[in-house]
Amino acid sequence: xxxxxxxxxxxxxxxxxxxxxxxxxxxxxxxxxxxxxxxxxxxxxxxxxxxxxxxxxxxxxxxxxxxxxxxxxxxxxxxxxxxxxxxxxxxxxxxxxxxxxxxxxxxxxxxxxxxxxxxxxxxxxxxxxxxxxxxxxxxxxxxxxxxxxxxxxxxxxxxxxxxxxxxxxxxxxxxxxxxxxxxxxxxxxxxxxxxxxxxxxxxxxxxxxxxxxxxxxxxxxxxxxxxxxxxxxxxxxxxxxxxxxxxxxxxxxxxxxxxxxxxxxxxxxxxxxxxxxxxxxxxxxxxxxxxxxxxxxxxxxxxxxxxxxxxxxxxxxxxxxxxxxxxxxx
Amino acid sequence: xxxxxxxxxxxxxxxxxxxxxxxxxxxxxxxxxxxxxxxxxxxxxxxxxxxxxxxxxxxxxxxxxxxxxxxxxxxxxxxxxxxxxxxxxxxxxxxxxxxxxxxxxxxxxxxxxxxxxxxxxxxxxxxxxxxxxxxxxxxxxxxxxxxxxxxxxxxxxxxxxxxxxxxxxxxxxxxxxxxxxxxxxxxxxxxxxxxxxxxxxxxxxxxxxxxxxxxxxxxxxxxxxxxxxxxxxxxxxxxxxxxxxxxxxxxxxxxxxxxxxxxxxxxxxxxxxxxxxxxxxxxxxxxxxxxxx
Numbered sequence: 001x002x003x004x005x006x007x008x009x010x011x012x013x014x015x016x017x018x019x020x021x022x023x024x025x026x027x028x029x030x031x032x033x034x035x036x037x038x039x040x041x042x043x044x045x046x047x048x049x050x051x052x053x054x055x056x057x058x059x060x061x062x063x064x065x066x067x068x069x070x071x072x073x074x075x076x077x078x079x080x081x082x083x084x085x086x087x088x089x090x091x092x093x094x095x096x097x098x099x100x101x102x103x104x105x106x107x108x109x110x111x112x113x114x115x116x117x118x119x120x121x122x123x124x125x126x127x128x129x130x131x132x133x134x135x136x137x138x139x140x141x142x143x144x145x146x147x148x149x150x151x152x153x154x155x156x157x158x159x160x161x162x163x164x165x166x167x168x169x170x171x172x173x174x175x176x177x178x179x180x181x182x183x184x185x186x187x188x189x190x191x192x193x194x195x196x197x198x199x200x201x202x203x204x205x206x207x208x209x210x211x212x213x214x215x216x217x218x219x220x221x222x223x224x225x226x227x228x229x230x231x232x233x234x235x236x237x238x239x240x241x242x243x244x245x246x247x248x249x250x251x252x253x254x255x256x257x258x259x260x261x262x263x264x265x266x267x268x269x270x271x272x273x274x275x276x277x278x279x280x281x282x283x284x285x286x287x288x289x290x291x292x293x294x295x296x297x298x299x300x301x302x303x304x305x306x307x308x309x310x311x312x313x314x315x316x317x318x319x320x321x322x323x324x325x326x327x328x329x330x
Numbered sequence: 331x332x333x334x335x336x337x338x339x340x341x342x343x344x345x346x347x348x349x350x351x352x353x354x355x356x357x358x359x360x361x362x363x364x365x366x367x368x369x370x371x372x373x374x375x376x377x378x379x380x381x382x383x384x385x386x387x388x389x390x391x392x393x394x395x396x397x398x399x400x401x402x403x404x405x406x407x408x409x410x411x412x413x414x415x416x417x418x419x420x421x422x423x424x425x426x427x428x429x430x431x432x433x434x435x436x437x438x439x440x441x442x443x444x445x446x447x448x449x450x451x452x453x454x455x456x457x458x459x460x461x462x463x464x465x466x467x468x469x470x471x472x473x474x475x476x477x478x479x480x481x482x483x484x485x486x487x488x489x490x491x492x493x494x495x496x497x498x499x500x501x502x503x504x505x506x507x508x509x510x511x512x513x514x515x516x517x518x519x520x521x522x523x524x525x526x527x528x529x530x531x532x533x534x535x536x537x538x539x540x541x542x543x544x545x546x547x548x549x550x551x552x553x554x555x556x557x558x559x560x561x562x563x564x565x566x567x568x569x570x571x572x573x574x575x576x577x578x579x580x581x582x583x584x585x586x587x588x589x590x591x592x593x594x595x596x597x598x599x600x601x602x603x604x605x606x607x608x609x610x611x612x613x614x615x616x617x618x619x620x621x622x623x
Contacts, residue, residue, distance in 0.1 A: 045445035049438040056498035060475035141609045142371045150557035152573035156594045168380045212617040304474040311471040
């Protein structure tokens with residue numbers, strides 16, 4: 001029935017051969033194979049997922065590069081054009097250049113402003129919940145509620161809260177201050193609404209991760225510090241923060257990546273507007289890519305090239321972020 | 331006031347200790363702290379209350395009746411929504427995509443993870459390395475080619491298109507592999523010595539032990555499918571899921587926010603119920619796995 005397992009071939013243990021064999025055979029911790037076991041068994045185990053993965057992720061990775069080197073739209077496959085789109089996106093005199101980099105710049109500003117707020121307020125909430133309080137789990141659960149919602153629910157919620165026609169915040173400000181900005185349609189207010197929606201949506205995530213980290217810190221450390229006369233703030237600065245380092249690194253990295261992919265909030269709240277010559281004052285880069293590839297003339301190739309440049313920037317930022325954080329204070 | 335008594339009530343002990351002599355904070359300080367906690371909680375809840383309130387005001391009421399408590403609440407917006415065939419389609423699609431997507435994801439990722447955790451085979455590290463590498467690649471670079479692929483396959487605006495890319499996700503494989511690696515191998519070896527096949531060992535021994543990990547993955551996967559926004563927006567025209575449908579609803583009914591808010595409420599209710607039931611569990615799942623939505 002099943003083919004006898006062939007004896008595992010002799011493998012060199014060192015040098016390039018060793019490296020290759022480790023790559024192919026693994027580290028060698030669990031090398032037993034049962035006699036009589038079909039050699040294809042492990043491949044059958046991974047096959048269903050790996051097949052879908054190959055078609056939907058691995059192949060599109062290369063397809064994206066391929067598309068970015070052609071001149072295709074959603075309606076037709078175009079000819080090979082080499083690096084034309086990349087040249088245009090890096091050529092200051094091109095039509096695309098200012099629009100693309102304006103949206104990149106919008107995104108970077110958003111990342112720079114939102115990340116410290118989301119981390120700082122997340123830390124503050126976590127520290128607050130880490131006090132000796134009754135009902136901590138209830139408060140924690142409430143702060144986390146918005147995170148469970150879809151970005152489209154979040155976007156529509158704040159679209160209505162800030163709506164110029166009878167939106168809750170607009171009415172509240174008009175009745176108390178006698179004045180309200182046109183939140184969604186003018187800057188800088190439009191950016192503030194996007195920031196508020198994002199804070200509301202995701203701060204609970206940072207809070208519970210940081211709180212879990214705080215609760216894992218050994219109580220002895222605080223005991224020793226308080227015997228030495230350290231006050232609360234000194235304890236936070238010298239014990240809590242340093243102990244949270246690895247978790248902070250994780251949360252900041254995830255936060256930067258998430259903020260870079262901002263799209264649903266502006267799409268549903270401001271539509272990227274107010275409009276400007278460069279295509280929208282609150283349009284982040286993902287919205288620009290979306291508009292290029294899936295709206296208007298559906299320029300898939302141009303959108304693919306933009307996406308690859310943005311992905312490269314994001315990977316670079318993550319690496320820098322990682323380096324900064326792991327080298328600091330060491 | 332919190333006393334030493336409620337220390338026993340909570341499982342997560344606060345890691346707070348005062349110097350001797352200042353064992354308890356002054357009453358005013360504690361009251362202020364609770365006040366702060368409650369005010370913050372209100373800030374988190376208020377927008378949801380406003381949305382539900384708006385959804386209960388029909389047509390022009392939303393402009394004439396600004397109160398948080400509607401003067402004349404009614405479900406007209408909801409009946410209007412569910413009378414639209416389109417909305418029913420979105421709702422049905424969301425339900426199908428989330429449940430089928432979760433079930434299939436759990437099946438195929440735990441199978442794959444088991445092989446990566448327990449069996450040694452040629453190219454194992456290479457294959458796993460390929461999977462893990464794609465975890466760090468930003469999702470933005472897959473949107474255009476995935477769209478092109480789905481469109482070329484003739485699947486634009488279909489149900490399979492909504493679910494397929496989500497099934498390819500690598501997180502479940504990574505997550506379940508970590509879990510299987512942490513299981514003691516002896517039980518499986520015993521079954522193995524008794525002549526059970528790999529598949530049988532997996533189904534009868536490893537999978538039941540993986541219950542908690544599977545439940546965590548199920549909750550996270552369900553939320554991800556139910557809430558996904560950008561991909562459905564790209565790949566559907568009218569045969570959408572709820573989050574993408576809400577965008578269409580908003581553009582069609584700009585002047586009727588009550589109806590749009592009813593749509594948002596319908597999209598929120600299933601996850602809010604799920605959260606209400608499994609609150610503690612969901613919070614812990616996310617805290618331990620560290621996944622960003």
